[in-house]
Amino acid sequence: MSTLPTSVVGLDAEMSALLGDGWRTDASERLAYAYDNSRRQSLPDAVALPTTREQVVALVRACRAHGVPVVARGRGTNTTGAAVPVAAGVVVSFERMNRIVDIRPGDRCAVVEPGVLNGDLQAALKAHGLFWPPDPTSAGYSTVGGNLACNAGGPRAVKYGASRDNVLALTAVTGTGELIHCGTATTKGATGYDLQRLLVGSEGTLALIVEASLRLTPAPKARRALRAIYRDVSSAAQAVARLMAQPVTPSMLEFMDADAVRLARDVGGADLPHEAGALLMVEADGDAQTLPHDIEALMRAAEGDGLIAIDDAADEAAREKLWAARKALSPSLRTLAPGKINEDVVVPVSRIPQLVDGVQALSREFALPIVCFGHAGNGNLHVNLLYDPADASQNERAHAAMGRVFALTLSLGGTLSGEHGIGLAKREFMPQAIDAPTLTMMRAVKAAFDPDGILNPGKLLPDE
Amino acid sequence: MSTLPTSVVGLDAEMSALLGDGWRTDASERLAYAYDNSRRQSLPDAVALPTTREQVVALVRACRAHGVPVVARGRGTNTTGAAVPVAAGVVVSFERMNRIVDIRPGDRCAVVEPGVLNGDLQAALKAHGLFWPPDPTSAGYSTVGGNLACNAGGPRAVKYGASRDNVLALTAVTGTGELIHCGTATTKGATGYDLQRLLVGSEGTLALIVEASLRLTPAPKARRALRAIYRDVSSAAQAVARLMAQPVTPSMLEFMDADAVRLARDVGGADLPHEAGALLMVEADGDAQTLPHDIEALMRAAEGDGLIAIDDAADEAAREKLWAARKALSPSLRTLAPGKINEDVVVPVSRIPQLVDGVQALSREFALPIVCFGHAGNGNLHVNLLYDPADASQNERAHAAMGRVFALTLSLGGTLSGEHGIGLAKREFMPQAIDAPTLTMMRAVKAAFDPDGILNPGKLLPDE
Structure with a gap:
């Protein structure tokens, strides 16, 4: 094919044979996998749609041999750019690995492939009187693999925990193309290092999840x-x-x-x-x-x-009526300004007043509206900074204000993200949140899983 | 001192200056730190009783420079030999780092040094209407640091989780003597790799915990x-x-x-x-x-x-009367045989019948009593194999039977330990429980934290 990007020329024959029509190199297909909900965009060199873990192993080994980046993708609903292939390479979309392998009600456990939609899983669990707690806004169209990769949460996390709290075992492919089995499908375990919770929230930088055993909870009546x-x-x-x-x-x-x-009230009519x-x-x-x-x-x-x-x-x-105020909120934000930066900082619950007061002061200082709402029981507030991206001055002020929001959050003993993750959006702030020796340790862990740095390069960890 | 072991000669002056009377090299002191509740024993070359994290950093750096092993110790209540210094070196006992640094009821958080006794923490939390969920049998005299190192659980874990589920942030010293800060004292976080839960259950082989921010739960009334x-x-x-x-x-x-x-019933009178x-x-x-x-x-x-x-x-x-049957059990086991191997395997809840049936068959095959009880809600059964250690044949049969118990557990989709850990006792069984690529990955993680292998050598991971 004349348009084949140079970087994947060496892979093309082997991957075509391996994946059949699940290997895509034409420009329109590549474009469809170039973005995520961060609205950032970067064209991959190829797209792979594996159907088996063996294909993922072979793919990663081939990419490693050719020094080609590998970017795992659920449905691209994340807001941080974690699924955008900034260094090009191969996007591995798990849309064809979407089977619910097993539901074991007596063990409160479901075994799934990573491409299963959160909402489809919940529907299947309903018949058993069970649910999987993570409930991001995107639940209807985001995948379990993506939820795990980003440690997705949602409002229910205050009682039931986020993704990391609701995983028992993971099967994954490391950056060397090794298939590893982390954890056991039991609710207790003290057998070696807990690699499964380490993989949760690692945004595809340590390994590609090919199967997950999830911890289920009985549905409240x-x-x-x-x-x-x-x-x-x-x-x-x-x-x-x-x-x-x-x-x-x-x-x-x-x-x-x-x-x-x-x-x-004024816009949403609550x-x-x-x-x-x-x-x-x-x-x-x-x-x-x-x-x-x-x-x-x-x-x-x-x-x-x-x-x-x-x-x-x-x-x-009556419940629906009460929630209407909360639901009216997101659409009404658009009436204030065309652009929005939505960050999901976390502070200890007792520090919420200082965070909101400080954010209001920043709103005055930078002359931009900032609206806070979110999951108070976890101290996880969504700070929405509203501005006109077409206005250079507003654009600059908005980004400067956001940096100050992060600094304020950290000064209150909080952290950069509660459930969205780091991706591209916040990696430059990581050295403020995490001290140098700990970042060095994270880099060493990354090197242990992915010695050649082919898995989702340019994400989560800042440049050295 | 004439009895000073050769290995610590190079450290002696520096450590005496650093630790004062918290540096012990006389034989009687060394003997007091040679054992744990596994009844295994191995004499360390020296004992360190640090009072600050800075001392721990200096100690680990000095030990690394001299190639001397470092074995962290709480109160030695673990049953697997994880605290026994089999390669000698320096035992670091955290008995003098036992402050409750802060209790923040509004944030459901307590900050403690590792040497605080679990029971002392619970007593301090009671006034605030809070508790820390891990409740091992040893709670009255085991340390929070030891509980975290072994991922201790207890009966309450079925509702409230084990140690790993109840930690927010850890400050720790790695095998290179770097002080790292893992996690944040918030109940949600998606900021980089989750190193804190990785350290929990790592039995002192990755880092020494010098401070923990614990997740608290309101006490039921x-x-x-x-x-x-x-x-x-x-x-x-x-x-x-x-x-x-x-x-x-x-x-x-x-x-x-x-x-x-x-x-x-027959021995305990229930x-x-x-x-x-x-x-x-x-x-x-x-x-x-x-x-x-x-x-x-x-x-x-x-x-x-x-x-x-x-x-x-x-x-x-009436509650106490009902529990009497359970409490009568452990003492009454001693009437069956002088020796006991107590392992804490875990299987998915639905497989408990197969586990108990299989164990009964092994009891008949090896002609030794085996009694099972434990935390059924997590599938975490304590399998007590009773024998006379002085009888060579019984001794041999007991150990052979235990190997078969592990094989049975694994064949049922279970794992070697739910809350005791691996230590020395089960490391030879690790290759049966965890496949070769995953063990290799665990070794790479170990090398990332402790490149020279000075932290608790000979534990958790099997020999290569």
Whole structure:
């Protein structure tokens, strides 16, 4: 083929034989795998659609022999550029490895290929009264492999944990093309090094996951929501600390700052009082019989200084109505500015007021709207910086402000990301978050798994 | 000093200056740190009792320069020999680094030095209505650092997880004497590689933990126990699967096989029927108001084919009485034989019947009593092989039988250890449990943290 990129000329015959129509080098196909939800873009030299782990092993070995980068891809829903092939090479899309291999209800375990959609898995588990806890917004169209690679979370993580907390064992292909089996499909294990949790969140830089044994949880039979409105962020944050310090762990605990409340009201049409300075959505799940008691306990914890109003959604329709304010939020952000930088920093729960206050000060300093909302029970706030990318001054201010948001977060004992990961977007900030000896150790771990640096180069770790 | 072992001659002056009376080379002191609860013994060349992380850094660097092994030690309660200095060198006991640095109830976080006793931490947390979930039998006299190094669990792990599930961040000293900071004291994080969970369970072979930020859980206000007696193991195991498949996760779910029940009755004096073929102790914890509903749900799940009797302990005195059968067990084992090999294998919950059946067949084949009990909700059974170590034939049979127990466990999709770890005791079985490419990967990770192999040599990984 005349358009074949030079780098994959040496691979082409072997990969065509290995993968058949699962080896793609034409420009239009390459373009379709060049981007992710970060809106960054970089053309790969080829796309591979393997159907078996043996093909992945052969592919990685061939790429290693030819010094060609290998970039694993789920469905490209991540927001950090982790799936963008910035050094070109071969994108390995797992869309054809999408079987649910086994569901074992008695063992609370499902075995899946990486390309299974999170939503398809949940649908299959429903019949068994089970679910897999990670629930990113993208759940309907993101893959389990992608969720694991990025340690995806979601609102439910406050009670049930993120992806890393819900994996038992992984089969993966390292940068040397070795197939490794990490962990066991049991809920306890103390047999050597825990490589499976190390692979979770490593964004395809250590190994390619080809099978996962997932830890499942019995589905709660009922759920019920509260909406608590506070005078100010500090009152709401104190309520978060009270909610997290008592034994009934909420199944969701979402926060909205004053700007977010205003947007939800003025643009989204949500029924919210004008004096609202912050809002918490609190949800509990469990047995229909015990839920009223749990909701009572959460209500007691939500009450305190600065509470303006608290509403208890007695049924599913009322619940939907309460959540409407939260759902109205993301679309209404677009009314403020055409561009948005959405980062998902984390601070200890007790530091939420300082984070929100500090972000508001940055909003004034840089003369740009910044709206905060997110998973308060984990201190995981989505900081949305709104600007016009076409305006050079705004563009520059937005990126300068975001750097300051990271610095503020770190000064409060927090970290750069709770569930989106690092990818391309935050790697330049890694040396602020992680000290030099620890970064050196991470590089040594990377070299142990991928001595030639062919797996997703240019991601997660900063340049040396 | 005339008795100074040759290997530490080069270190002696520097370490005396660094550690003062925290540097011990006399024979009696060395003897006191030569053993652990595995009853294995090997004399170290010196003992170090550091009080600061800086001392640990200097010590490891000096040991590395002189090629001297470094063996971290909590209180030596582990059963696998992980703390025995088989290659001599310096034992680093963390008994003087035992401060609780900070308790932050609003963040559900405690920061501790590694030498804090688990029990002392729990006592300090009680005032805040919090606890740290790992509850090994040794909790009163084992250290948090030791618990983390071995990924200690306990009965509560079925609901609250083991040590690895309850750590947020670790500060540690690698084999090159670098101080690294892994993780953040937040309950969510997707910032680079998860080195902190990798260090948990690594038995001092990757780094020495000098500070830990622990994830705390609000203490339940009430608890209540059930005892269910079954005709046979299979009926009990099916009940375990039913109990784990419904939404009320028990806070403990302990199993006893027929021999264990018989011992508890005949030797321990517990009130148990003669036809009992297996027993489950089930406990729930939570709010006093919701607990009756939870217990009802557990009772319903416990009911089924093969159930002989079920007792609900309505108050704490009745609870203690029910637990008496379980507590009578360990002492009564000694009436069967003077020697005991206690291994803590894990299988998927659904495979418990095959494990117990297979172990009973091995007991007949090798003509030695084997008693199984343990943490059924995690499939983590303690297999107690009873024999007379002074009898050469029994000794040989006991060890041969144990190898077969491991092979059986692995054939059922299980693993060698749930909470005791590998240490010296099981390392020769690692190649059966973990395939060659994965072991090679573990060795590469070890080399990344400890390139000269000075940290706890001869443990966890088998000889090449």
